[in-house]
Amino acid sequence: MLYNCTWVIHMILARENISKYKIQDYLGRGFLCNCGREHSVDIEKVVIENGAIAKIPEILIFFNFKKIFMVADENTYNVAGAGIEKILRNGDFELYKLVYIREGNLVPDEKAMGEFIINLPETTDVILAVGSGVISDLCKFMSYKLKIPYIMVATAPSMDGYASTAAPLTINGLKTTLSATVPKAIIGDIDILKNAPMDMIRAGFGDVIGKYSAINDWKLGRLINDEYYCEFVSDMVMYSVKKCVETADRLQKRDDSAIRNLMECLLLTGIAMSYTGNSRPASGSEHHLSHFIEMVYMFDGKESPPHGIKVGFNTIAVNYIREKISELNPDFSEVTKKASEFDKNKWLEDVKRLFRVSAAEVIDLNEREGINSYDKRMKRVKRIIDRWNEIVEILAEVPSYNEIRDILRKIGAPVTLKELGVDRETVLNGLVYAKEIRNRYTVLQLAWDLGVLGDLAEEMGQKFYV
Ligand SMILES: [Zn+2]
Ligand SMILES: [Zn+2]
Incomplete structure (x- = not known):
């Protein structure tokens, strides 16, 4: 008798046991997940x-x-x-x-x-x-x-x-x-x-701290755009991030267990990406901002700070935006009105100016996916209005921007523009336009949908980026 053989072992790694799993438990086999997908x-x-x-x-x-x-x-x-x-x-x-x-x-x-x-x-x-x-x-x-x-x-x-x-x-x-x-x-x-x-250790930790934001953006994507989401993957990343943060203050001393937790978290995040087949569990608004800075610097033939250093720094900013949005008491008729008045010509002009040789690609992505189309804009705004309380709850799940700043400071990573060594204009442009880099819902898109992104960027320009 012939069996239809598949290498997927039909067992489920359970969310409630995540704290007990070692990296080896995730390797060399696939499993059927409660999210409905097979992960391997x-x-x-x-x-x-x-x-x-x-x-x-x-x-x-x-x-x-x-x-x-x-x-x-x-x-x-x-x-x-x-x-x-x-x-x-x-x-x-x-x-x-x-x-x-x-x-x-x-x-x-x-x-x-x-x-x-x-x-x-x-x-x-x-x-x-x-x-x-x-x-x-x-x-x-x-x-x-x-x-x-x-x-x-x-x-x-x-x-x-x-x-x-x-x-x-x-x-x-x-x-x-x-x-x-x-x-x-x-x-x-x-x-x-x-x-x-x-x-390099600080950069790795910056990449880790960015997961608070990445996972949070993923949850927003599920809520606003009905995007695929896996609780198991999300939990396995967050558990590992928390473990890494707990020993972060020992990184500067190059403590063995702190280094191990950091390395394990970086690898688990990679495994999480294999599980979902994309970088969603590892990369959100904080990464888009980082890519934006890197791109602008590359256009000018300059090198920007290491990836994870930028990601950590940007996590302060996007968590500030999360806090500000959750404090809003939005006038939804005003939000709907603003969303209906999208100025496409200005958008095109800005994209061409900022994205230079990559502008065509950005415009193409936007048109192909209809991100700024009237229907999609209004659909998102309607969802935001209907689910506002849940959005506020999700936004509150991340550590405050002050906490992120303190953790980064503790390990000696840059927390001001001067320490980072990136110019103010690039970061401010990034806050408003980094969301165009990917078709992926993030808190930056949420702020834009609410019509507050430009004002928030201006406020941050005065508060942070001086
Ligand atoms: Zn899953
Ligand atoms: Zn990264």
Whole structure:
């Protein structure tokens, strides 16, 4: 008798048990969730512990990988690659390596990909990526294109992309996010992670603190646009964020358990993205603002602060907006009137001015999805009016902007424009226009739908961004 075989194990990971699950419980299998979807992730092993790099040989043997192509940059080779090389040379492996040498930062661009191909030996079993953001992005993309699996050895707890299927690359000088694979295994050696530059640790924490906002925006999306939402995924991210925040004040001391909680949270968020098949559980208004700043700086040939540093900083602003909206006592007939009077010409003018070479893409997205169409605007406003009390309840779920600022201050992350090193105009433009970057409902869109976004941005210009 033949069975119709599926690898999905028909069990349910339960929301009420989230606090008991370890990362390994989420890996290597799929499960049917109460949200109606099957969730799965292709990562099979995660090892986060002191001295984890010593386990690399046994992980390679587990997967039967013999011919290895190790990829690192100069820094990550020095902090981890050289040690790994020594361990592997003692074993029964065939090891090849590429160490990127650059004057400044390594950019994940065509040149880097070319070097990768030139150095890649034929019939490689596995790419062993040793590094953080850029090395991870390059290797996951090359793994996807070349259909060669990869193992990630993380050298800094700096961002949540290790476990995600998207690779932000620089193509033709522009940041472009392309499809990628997740690693077979992720190795986080706490002895290496905790010695990462403090700014990278702060950036990782900023990315984590942004999840308060991202998950909150997701809830708004469900309420206003009937968007798909999963309580399990939302809870697994928030549980991990809270655990990470609890030990945040020990990050500056490079405490082992604080670093572990941070790294675990970054990986769990990546797994959450695999579960939903998009970045919804990890990225909302705080990320859109960050992307906006990054884009404007790139247009001007300037580099903006690291991703997670911007995300953390922006979380203060979007939580301020949440607070202000929940304090509103909106005159709904006024809100409806304002929403019916959308000035499309002004919008087009502003988008062209701010988004420059990317304006056509933004306009196209908006038209295709009808985001600003009369019908969609009025539909959203009607929903806002009908469900106002629930909206206020959702907005109140996040920590106050003051609390976010205090947590960031505690770890020495920037909380003022001056500390961040980004100009005022870009941030203010971002508050009003960052929502155009994605078709994803966030608190910025809510403020716009209520007709208060411009005023709030102005108020914040005087209050925060001085
Ligand atoms: Zn689910
Ligand atoms: Zn992020």
